[in-house]
Amino acid sequence: MSVEECAFTTVVIADACRMDCRLLTQAIQVNGHIRVIACATSCAEVISAVRENQPDVAVVSTTLQDGVFAGLLVLQELRALQPPSRVIMLLDEDKAELVVEAFRRGARGVFCRTGKSAQLRKCIQTVHAGQIWANCRQLEHIVGAVMQVPTPKLSETTLLTKREEEVARLVAAGLSNRQVAEKLGLSRHTVKNYLCRVFEELDVSNGGKIC
Numbered sequence: 001m002s003v004e005e006c007a008f009t010t011v012v013i014a015d016a017c018r019m020d021c022r023l024l025t026q027a028i029q030v031n032g033h034i035r036v037i038a039c040a041t042s043c044a045e046v047i048s049a050v051r052e053n054q055p056d057v058a059v060v061s062t063t064l065q066d067g068v069f070a071g072l073l074v075l076q077e078l079r080a081l082q083p084p085s086r087v088i089m090l091l092d093e094d095k096a097e098l099v100v101e102a103f104r105r106g107a108r109g110v111f112c113r114t115g116k117s118a119q120l121r122k123c124i125q126t127v128h129a130g131q132i133w134a135n136c137r138q139l140e141h142i143v144g145a146v147m148q149v150p151t152p153k154l155s156e157t158t159l160l161t162k163r164e165e166e167v168a169r170l171v172a173a174g175l176s177n178r179q180v181a182e183k184l185g186l187s188r189h190t191v192k193n194y195l196c197r198v199f200e201e202l203d204v205s206n207g208g209k210i211c
Contacts, residue, residue, distance in 0.1 A: 109133030
């Protein structure tokens with residue numbers, strides 16, 4: 001990577017066709033702080049592009065030329081690459097099962113195509129900064145998945161503490177991290193840590209780690 005590229009957040013895009021890749025590229029690069037360095041339309045192409053270019057973030061559609069859920073299937077392979085790139089799963093529909101499965105397979109963020117371009121750029125920058133991206137509706141899906149994990153499969157400790165569950169429910173209800181912090185008398189950093197725990201526990205039953 002050149003010195004010039006270090007000033008940008010570098011991105012690899014994977015989508016079902018070249019035209020979709022070009023449209024995404026135009027939307028992402030409009031503010032000048034993000035640079036798309038490669039595009040792919042199949043599982044093999046995206047793995048190769050990420051391995052060769054080592055982007056800061058990979059934006060991968062659930063649908064690639066290989067099939068409707070090919071993007072989900074390739075997530076674990078991208079996660080295994082060294083050094084690993086942070087992956088954002090691009091959804092055609094904001095379905096609970098897709099949101100949950102994307103995080104279980106290693107995504108650091110999910111974004112629905114119905115969202116605005118400015119939000120996608122913010123999503124990319126947020127994930128690049130090491131944070132997880134999910135809107136309130138998507139977080140509600142995740143909290144729901146955590147709550148449904150059968151108790152017998154867990155250790156002697158509970159899945160979420162009462163405070164973690166309280167924070168998660170408030171965020172899922174639409175409150176910002178700042179509002180949750182004010183309501184519960186916590187720091188914003190503490191709220192962020194609690195939410196990270198929610199994502200960690202989502203993947204406990206799958207043997208991995210998200211945060």
